[in-house]
Amino acid sequence: MDNKKSDRPAVLGGAPVFIQTVQEPQFPKLDKWKQMTEEEAQVAYDMTLRNELSGGTPVVREFERQWREMIGTKYAITVMNGTASLFSAYFGLGVGPGDEVICPTYTWICTIAPAIILGAKPVFCESDPESAMVDPADIRKRITSKTSAIVVVHLWGNVCDMDPIMEISKETGIPVIEDCSHAHGAMYKGRPCGSIGHVGCWSLQGSKPVSAGEGGVIATNDTEVFERACLIGQVNRIMGMDLVTEKYAKYQPLGTGMKFRANPVGIGIAQVQLRKLKELNDRRRKYIEEVEDGLEDIPGVKRIKVYDGAVRGGFYGFPIIHIPEENNGLSTQEFVNALQKEGLPAHLSGYPLLHRLPIFAEGFDLFTKNRGPLCGDYQGYKEGDFPKTEEMIKHLVFLPVLSDPVPEASELVLEAIRKVAYNASELVQQQA
Ligand SMILES: Cc1ncc(COP(=O)(O)O)c(C=O)c1O
Secondary structure, eight states, X not given: OOOXXXXXOGGGTTOOSSOOOOOSXXXXXXXXXXXXXXXXXXXXXXXXXXXXXXXXXXXXXXXXHHHHHHHTOSEEEEESSXXXXXXHHHHHHTOOTTOEEEEESSSOGGGTHHHHHXXXXXXXXXXXXXXXXXXXXXXXXXXXXXXXXXXXXXXXXXXXXXXXHHHHHHHHOOOEEEEOTTOTTOEETTEETTSSSSEEEEEOBTTSSSOOBSOEEEEESOHHHHHXXXXXXXXXXXXXXXXXXXXXXXXXXXXXXOBOXXXXXXXHHHHHHHHHHHHHHHHHHHHHHHHHHHHTTSTTEEEOOOOTTEEOOSOOOEEEEEOGGGGTTOOHHHHHHHHXXXXXXXXXXXXXXXGGSHHHHTOOOTTSSSOSTTSTTOOOOOTTSSHXXXXXXXXXXXXXXXXXXXXXXXXXXXXXXXXXXXXXXXXXXXXX
């Protein structure tokens, strides 16, 4: 299909539907970063010649060990992508038909999709407009006797307010999945994100801070979750699948016969990327904080909130908040257009709110013959159901994430923002 901008669904804000891997520095005037180097290529070359191409190979086992060490969990398993890691997590927790899963409406669809394929109903909730992270108070309101999991997302590398979320979990016994696909290396009150809830999930897709090209990881301290995750996705992976209890031993090595195993070459590449993660995060953090500090003196823009004790990581996106009232009523769309005219590749949020997608708004006959969690008594969603998040998304502006910025990069970004903010009244007149 020709994926011209005009053909792209408006619901995605004109953003590309399929995110390809970034081949060259994305913003060559500002950034010298190259995600893949000779080092990754050499690993792929060597592994191919060794025919280390399938199953739980030594590289896969070592990467999983490193991941356990980084996250501090007892278990970590690699899978073919982040979606499969979430599928393994939901299956691990026993999410199934008749259950409900609470999920922010502001996230990527894969956060919730596997729960639905397992037969559970999505129950969306609001985000905190100051941080763009899920709103714990709103999670609480949506709990019913059918809630079997809460999934939270450390979106764009920011960190959810985990204390109140885990308080709800403790009170109700409902397990929490942390989707860390945007936040590799992020921390909350001294603990790695992905180790605070019951299960952590990561995407290692090509544009992620740790890339396997395509890949994912699931980490947990919960033996039952680990063993069930092995059953659902690790068919015939004998090496390294050391089930701890006897409960499921007789089903190994075939498990349920489903296969989500990672390609070892991708994991070899991700292993090199993991070594660079700290440096990548330090570089991104320095640039992002320089720009955020500079925003303090510019009318109409502010940094997103970071909760007490949170240390961002991954930095998959760089959102700031635009306040039209402080820019003479300049709309956020016009603000972004003006930034682009200044040469700054800014954009509105490319993620649609999930409750607006036809599949969730109207429902969908998932398993045909009027079966599945999105039909029958499924109520659907409508505009206005999530007023805080609907308002929030209108005013999020994304600035480029730079990993190896040229020295003047943050100043160039700030200069463009200043110019537009100080010309706001003129721009509003031109609009009129
Ligand atoms: C928040 C979030 N969760 C899950 C996923 C799914 O990961 P993958 O594309 O590796 O399946 C993504 C992918 O971008 C994501 O952004």
